[in-house]
Amino acid sequence: xxxxxxxxxxTLLEAxxxxxxxxxxxxxxxxxxxxxxxxLKKLCEELGIQAKVKWLGQINExxxxxxxxxxxxxxxxxxxxxxxxxxxxxxxxxxxxxxxTSIPEVLGKDHPGLVETGNxxxxxxxxxxxxxxxxxxxxxxxxxxxxxxxxxVETSKQHNLIYSEILKHR
Numbered sequence: 001x002x003x004x005x006x007x008x009x010x011t012l013l014e015a016x017x018x019x020x021x022x023x024x025x026x027x028x029x030x031x032x033x034x035x036x037x038x039x040l041k042k043l044c045e046e047l048g049i050q051a052k053v054k055w056l057g058q059i060n061e062x063x064x065x066x067x068x069x070x071x072x073x074x075x076x077x078x079x080x081x082x083x084x085x086x087x088x089x090x091x092x093x094x095x096x097x098x099x100x101t102s103i104p105e106v107l108g109k110d111h112p113g114l115v116e117t118g119n120x121x122x123x124x125x126x127x128x129x130x131x132x133x134x135x136x137x138x139x140x141x142x143x144x145x146x147x148x149x150x151x152x153v154e155t156s157k158q159h160n161l162i163y164s165e166i167l168k169h170r
Contacts, residue, residue: 001076001084003034008098010043011075014120017047019127026131031056031065066091071130077117079103089147094136096126108146112139 001007009030016028030040030053037055044050059065066072072088074097085106088095097103099114107114113130115122130136148154 001030001032001034003030003032003036003040005036006077007032007034008075008077008118009036009040011118011120011123012073013040013043013047013049013053015073015075015123015127016053017049018121018124020049020052022128023131026052028053029056029065029069030054031059031062033058062087063091066093069093070136071096071127073123073127074098074103075118075123076100076103082106086147086150089143092140092144094130094139095143096123096130106146106150108142111142111146 001009003009012028012030016026019026028049041050041055044053056065066088069088069091070093072084072093072095074082074085074095076082076098078101079098081102085095085097085103094113095107095111096113096115097107097111098117100117104111104114113126115126130139
């Protein structure tokens, strides 16, 4: 992620500090860089979680991060169409994300991992819930079904239908 106010990494850090009280073996990986990096690292120190947060910096090979992750968390205050969500679904990583802008469009409005934007308590609760493998399996089934909607063949068919309708009305 770009470490900017849009991504609201502070909410993620607050949620993680709460999660660590229940799950002391948890780790947080943060891939990305940006102007808020130093202030976010300072927040980690203030929360006493700096030893459990790995700052990966800007990376080109994201597949390794997805494969190393039990849960993907997107705390953004707003997003365009987030390819990062499709990538996480493709790698079968359960997602917890802010319920705003295009995020519910990508995940599905009934996605069980959607959380009120900025509510670190609910983020911590949802992350903890998904650390249970049975809960994670249920969420992954929902994500797999949603991911099918973005299949290139299906998307092409839908575009062709739209164009056909437009041409009928010319």
